[in-house]
Amino acid sequence: MFRHQKELQFEVKVDRPDPMLARQIQEVLGGQFDEMTVMMQYLFQGFNCRGEEKYKDMLMDIGTEEIGHVEMLCSLISQLLDGASPEDQAEAAKDPATAAIMGGINPQHLLVSGLGGLPTNSNGVPWNGSYIVASGNLLADMRSNLHAESQGRLQVARLYHMTKDEGVRATFRKMLARDRYHQYQWMEAINELEEKNGVVVPASFPPEAEKESQPEAYEFWNLSEGAESEEGPWATGSAPDGSGEYVYIKDPVAKGQVPNPEIPDTSLHHDLTRKKVFSK
Structure with a gap:
């Protein structure tokens, strides 16, 4: 009221x-x-x-x-x-x-x-x-x-x-x-x-539930020119919850694949050929 x-x-x-x-x-x-x-x-x-x-x-x-x-x-x-x-x-x-x-x-x-x-x-x-x-x-x-x-x-x-x-x-x-x-x-x-x-939201999804992806939680990827970002506390030292140590990746490399999407049906009028753009 x-x-x-x-x-x-x-x-x-x-x-x-x-x-x-x-x-x-x-x-x-x-x-x-x-x-x-x-x-x-x-x-x-x-x-x-x-x-x-x-x-x-x-x-x-x-x-x-x-x-x-x-x-x-x-x-x-x-x-x-x-x-x-x-x-x-x-x-x-x-x-x-x-x-x-x-x-x-x-x-x-x-x-x-x-x-x-x-x-x-x-x-x-x-x-x-x-x-x-x-x-x-x-x-x-x-x-x-x-x-x-x-x-x-x-x-x-x-x-x-x-x-x-x-x-x-x-x-x-x-x-x-x-x-x-x-x-x-x-x-x-x-x-x-x-x-x-703990400091991470949501606490109900703990780090161990990330399984093989846990290392990705501590890597700083330098994706801009120069390396000044390495000077911050976010790039070196321990995570606030003490669960791991930060790692500065100066020259990160992509870990995924090149996307190779299917060409949509011609009724959607994408004006694309059925030929794949990339080969597997």
Whole structure:
């Protein structure tokens, strides 16, 4: 059960309207790494969580908080659009000074939402459910959550430097602080799950099940010009789980065969002869 509380989690108050900034903020509301994405991602992971209740509760707690962040951003966008009108956009085409202020307004803020936030990114592309990850594997999902919070916080930090509006910046600082804490939460959960089950997903398919393919799990194939990639810890030393030693393959050689596919039936109109391209 969800219950809406009228007060926002944090105060949202802008110094002055800024339709261009409102358009830019749409990216962290309805873009790929936005508040809508993490809201839906955490909630669906929580809805479908099986097993230890503490993980479900954490997912639901943070997912519910993200609902509040979506509302905060909608309020922020609405305040930045206060006073905007179709006439303003028409006027912007005439006067360079007005254009500097109003010329970047998102037409959908006027035509579609009536001066409110939209479930779209900064270019008007609708939010997409394929952005979210909810696989049912806790470690895989927590790693995806850490990635989402990292990208989202990065974008808010970039927006922070795109405005001098102290009211907007105050809201951003709250979001940056919460996104930092959420990264801590996912890192703690990831560490705990790795200690329980190991660092590789899924833990239920162990290295020994790979049988003759096990050596392939430790080889770094150098497939670019130069050998600088050998200098990284990913190319020498032990695997994080201690199951093997890395091997750097400086000049890798293909181990497979040349494909020799059958020519399709003529009714498929590939316009190819029945003659084999390669001989066995």
